Amino acid sequence: MELFERLIKGDLRAAGRLMSRAEAGSGEVRSALGEIYKAAGKAHIVGLTGVPGSGKSTLVSKLVAAIREDGRRVGVIAIDPSSPFSGGSILGDRIRMTNLAMDDGVYIRSMATRGSTGGLARSALAAVDILDAAGFDLIIIETVGVGQDEVEIARASHSVLVVSAPGLGDDVQAIKAGILEIADIHVVSKCDRSDANRTITDLKTMLAMGINVSIKNKDDKPLWQVPVVGTSSETGEGIGKLLETIDRHRDAHRSTALGPERLRRIAEYRTFKTAEDLLRGRFFTSTSERVTAMVERISRRELDPFAASDELMSNIAL
Numbered sequence: 001m002e003l004f005e006r007l008i009k010g011d012l013r014a015a016g017r018l019m020s021r022a023e024a025g026s027g028e029v030r031s032a033l034g035e036i037y038k039a040a041g042k043a044h045i046v047g048l049t050g051v052p053g054s055g056k057s058t059l060v061s062k063l064v065a066a067i068r069e070d071g072r073r074v075g076v077i078a079i080d081p082s083s084p085f086s087g088g089s090i091l092g093d094r095i096r097m098t099n100l101a102m103d104d105g106v107y108i109r110s111m112a113t114r115g116s117t118g119g120l121a122r123s124a125l126a127a128v129d130i131l132d133a134a135g136f137d138l139i140i141i142e143t144v145g146v147g148q149d150e151v152e153i154a155r156a157s158h159s160v161l162v163v164s165a166p167g168l169g170d171d172v173q174a175i176k177a178g179i180l181e182i183a184d185i186h187v188v189s190k191c192d193r194s195d196a197n198r199t200i201t202d203l204k205t206m207l208a209m210g211i212n213v214s215i216k217n218k219d220d221k222p223l224w225q226v227p228v229v230g231t232s233s234e235t236g237e238g239i240g241k242l243l244e245t246i247d248r249h250r251d252a253h254r255s256t257a258l259g260p261e262r263l264r265r266i267a268e269y270r271t272f273k274t275a276e277d278l279l280r281g282r283f284f285t286s287t288s289e290r291v292t293a294m295v296e297r298i299s300r301r302e303l304d305p306f307a308a309s310d311e312l313m314s315n316i317a318l
Contacts, residue, residue, distance in 0.1 A: 004032045007134055008039055012107060015130050019109055022126040025281065033126055040132035043075075044250045047157030049143040049182075054165040055189040058233040060142050064100055066243045067138055073105045075131035075139040077124050080110050107131060120144075120152050122277055125270060128156075154182035155269035158262060159249045161242075163187045164203065166195040180206060183226055184249050191230040191237055203228045223256045224249065287312050 006014035018036070021029040050056050060076060067074045100106045109127055124141060131139050143153050154160050162183035167190075180186075186207070188200050207226055229245055231238035253259040290312060297303040 001032050001035070004035050007036065007130065010135055012134065015107070015134050016109075018130050019111075019123070019127045022123040022130070023111065025123075025277075033129065036126075036129045036133045040129040043128075043132040043136050043139050044159065044246075044253070045128055045132075045157040046138065046140045046159045046161060046246060047143070047153035048140055048161045048163065049153050050163030050165075050187075054163045055233055056142055056163050059163060059187065059189055059231060060140055061100060062231075062233045062236065062239045063243060064106055064140070066239050068103060068105055070243075071105075072137040073107075073135065075107045075128075075134075075136040076109070077127050077131075077139065077141045078108060078110045079120060079124060079142060079144045080112055107134075107136065120156060122273075125156055125273075151182050152269075155265050157266075158253050158259075159246055160184045161187050161246075163189055164199055165189045166193050166199040184224065185242070185245055186226060186228040187242060188228060188230045190232060190234075192232040192234050196230060200228055200230050223258050224252050290315070 003014040003018050007018060018029065018032065022033060048056055048060060057078070060078075064074050064076060100108065109131075111124055111127065120141070120143060128139050128141065141153060141157055160182050162180065162185075164186065165188065180203075186203050188196055188203065190196060191200075207228070227245055229238055229242045231242055233239075253262060294303060294308045294311075298305055298308055
C-alpha cells in the first residue's frame with residue numbers, strides 16, 4: 001500500500017516494483033492491485049498483435065515516437081516468449097525500443113508469457129492498471145506473436161490493431177482462426193515493399209465481404225468501419241495516419257455504444273481470468289504431494305491420467 005501511495009504521485013520506481021510483485025504472484029500485492037484498479041480507467045489501451053515477422057516491435061517504436069510528439073505519455077507492455085528453462089523473457093522487444101529508453105514520458109516493460117496461452121502474460125493487465133494509475137495517457141500491449149490464436153487481446157484492450165505484412169505466405173492463413181475479426185484497425189506494415197498494395201487490397205476485399213461483425217446504431221449502420229492503414233517503419237509512411245485512426249477509434253469508444261460494450265467484455269474477461277489464476281494456484285498448492293505420488297504410477301501406466309484427475313478433484317476443497 002505504501003507503493004500504491006507513491007504510484008499515484010507518479011513514482012515510476014514504485015510502478016516497477018509493483019509490476020514485479022504482480023508477476024511473482026505475491027499475495028501481499030493483491031489489496032494494492034485492487035486499489036490501483038479503482039484509481040485507473042483514464043488511459044486508452046491499445047492492443048497490437050500479428051504474426052511473427054510482421055514488424056510489430058519496430059512499428060510500436062515508431063508509433064510511440066509519434067505519440068510523444070503530441071506530448072502524451074505512453075506506456076508499452078511488450079509480451080515476449082518465455083524461456084522453457086528459467087521462465088524469463090528474452091527481452092527481444094525491449095532491445096528494438098532502446099532509442100526510447102531515455103524518454104521520461106515513455107515506460108517500457110517486457111513480460112514473459114510463463115506458459116500463458118492467447119498471447120498475453122498473466123500479469124499484463126495488472127501492469128496496464130499500474131501505468132494507468134501512474135498517469136500515462138495511452139498504453140500499448142504488444143502480444144507475443146505466436147500465430148493465429150492471439151484473440152485474448154480483443155478482450156483486454158479498447159482498440160485492437162492487427163498487423164499484417166506482405167510476403168509472409170498464404171494471405172488466407174490469418175482468416176482461419178478468426179484473428180482478422182478481432183481488429184478495430186488493420187495495419188499493413190512494410191509498405192515500402194512493392195507487393196504491399198496487394199496485401200492492402202486483399203484485406204479491404206475481405207472486410208467488404210463482411211468478415212467483421214460490428215455494433216450498429218439505431219439506423220442499422222456500424223458505429224465503426226474497420227479501416228486498413230498502410231505503414232512503413234523504414235520511411236515513416238503512414239505512422240501519423242495510424243495515430244489519427246487510433247485517436248478516432250478512441251473518440252468512438254468514448255462517445256458511442258462501442259465503449260460500454262467493450263468495457264463490459266473486458267470486465268468479464270478479467271473476472272474469469274483472475275478467478276482462474278486463483279483456482280490454479282490453490283489447486284497446485286493442495287495437490288502437489290499427491291501428484292508426485294501419482295506420477296510414478298501414471299508413467300508405468302498402472303493409473304491413467306483421467307482417473308488420477310478425477311481422484312484429485314474429488315479430494316480438494318477449492
